[in-house]
Amino acid sequence: QKEVEQNSGPLSVPEGAIASLNCTYSDRGSQSFFWYRQYSGKSPELIMFIYSNGDKEDGRFTAQLNKASQYVSLLIRDSQPSDSATYLCAARMDSSYKLIFGSGTRLLVRP
Amino acid sequence: DTGVSQDPRHKITKRGQNVTFRCDPISEHNRLYWYRQTLGQGPEFLTYFQNEAQLEKSRLLSDRFSAERPKGSFSTLEIQRTEQGDSAMYLCASSLVEQLGYGYTFGSGTRLTVV
Numbered sequence: 364q365k366e367v368e369q370n371s372g373p374l375s376v377p378e379g380a381i382a383s384l385n386c387t388y389s390d391r392g393s394q395s396f397f398w399y400r401q402y403s404g405k406s407p408e409l410i411m412f413i414y415s416n417g418d419k420e421d422g423r424f425t426a427q428l429n430k431a432s433q434y435v436s437l438l439i440r441d442s443q444p445s446d447s448a449t450y451l452c453a454a455r456m457d458s459s460y461k462l463i464f465g466s467g468t469r470l471l472v473r474p
Numbered sequence: 475d476t477g478v479s480q481d482p483r484h485k486i487t488k489r490g491q492n493v494t495f496r497c498d499p500i501s502e503h504n505r506l507y508w509y510r511q512t513l514g515q516g517p518e519f520l521t522y523f524q525n526e527a528q529l530e531k532s533r534l535l536s537d538r539f540s541a542e543r544p545k546g547s548f549s550t551l552e553i554q555r556t557e558q559g560d561s562a563m564y565l566c567a568s569s570l571v572e573q574l575g576y577g578y579t580f581g582s583g584t585r586l587t588v589v
Contacts, residue, residue: 371514397577406565406580407517451516453577460505460569461530462578464516 366390367454369465377473382439384468386452389433393454396428396435397462401449410450411437442472478581480566486587487556494552495584499568506549507578508541509565517565523549556588 367388376382388396395414399407413419413426413435425438435454439446449469453462479498487493499506505524509517520539521531525546538556543549553560563585567578 367516369516399577406583408580409577412577453516459530461507461519461522462517463519464509466514466516 365465366463367452367465369450369452369468371466372469373471374468375471375473376442378442378444380442380472382442382446382470382472384437384439384450384452384470386435386437386465387433388435388452388454388463390454390456390463391430391433392456392458393433393463395455396426397453397455398424398426398435398437399451399453399464400446401451401467403448407451439470442470444472444474446470447472478566478568478579480564480581480584482584483582484585484587486589489558489588490555492552492554493556493586494550495564495566495586496548496550497566497581498548499566500579501547503568503570503579504546505569506543507567507569508549508551509567511563511565511583512561520551553586556586558588561586561588 369386397412398410401407411426413428419426423440427436449467451467452465481496507522508520511517521541523543538554541551563583565583567580569578
């Protein structure tokens with residue numbers, strides 16, 4: 364079992380819709396969670412992080428964390444074609460500080 | 475602050491040759507990480523440094539791989555006797571350990587092709 368799991372997609376949504384990206388993790392010692400966006404041929408860029416149960420909003424993005432279910436999600440409201448990219452979920456244990464990444468979910472926003 | 479810089483951007487080498495990559499982190503960041511990414515996969519952890527100390531190495535990092543950060547600033551990653559399976563994007567990232575939620579800032583990566 365991989366430590367951080369994501370559906371590879373592609374997840375296809377129409378422009379203006381809400382895109383919902385999901386991630387599960389296996390290690391209960393994971394404390395902080397990160398969402399990165401990666402355009403094809405580019406390096407990952409940080410979108411959001413979350414470490415408390417519940418929701419965290421930043422503009423069109425909302426991260427959700429449920430530690431009991433070991434589940435993290437990213438909602439993108441009013442999706443734009445420019446949001447089309449691979450979204451990487453990562454988990455970090457405070458004992459290590461390294462990030463463990465999932466394989467990513469490819470999002471396609473149709474105009 | 476010019477971000478994380480990696481050099482070279484691309485490297486093509488023949489199987490069996492040695493290659494070395496360089497990473498210059500964001501100047502005030504005290505942690506530096508190396509990852510490897512292949513097509514369709516997420517970044518895979520290789521090793522990290524806090525200042526000049528190498529604190530963790532992945533079990534996936536064979537003895538052909540070595541990394542250094544001699545003065546706690548830039549870092550080098552060397553691969554000896556390259557194999558075709560080493561072909562990947564090698565990503566460097568840095569962070570400031572005191573800042574809980576900042577995650578990493580990645581460089582643009584070095585794409586290695588072993589022929």
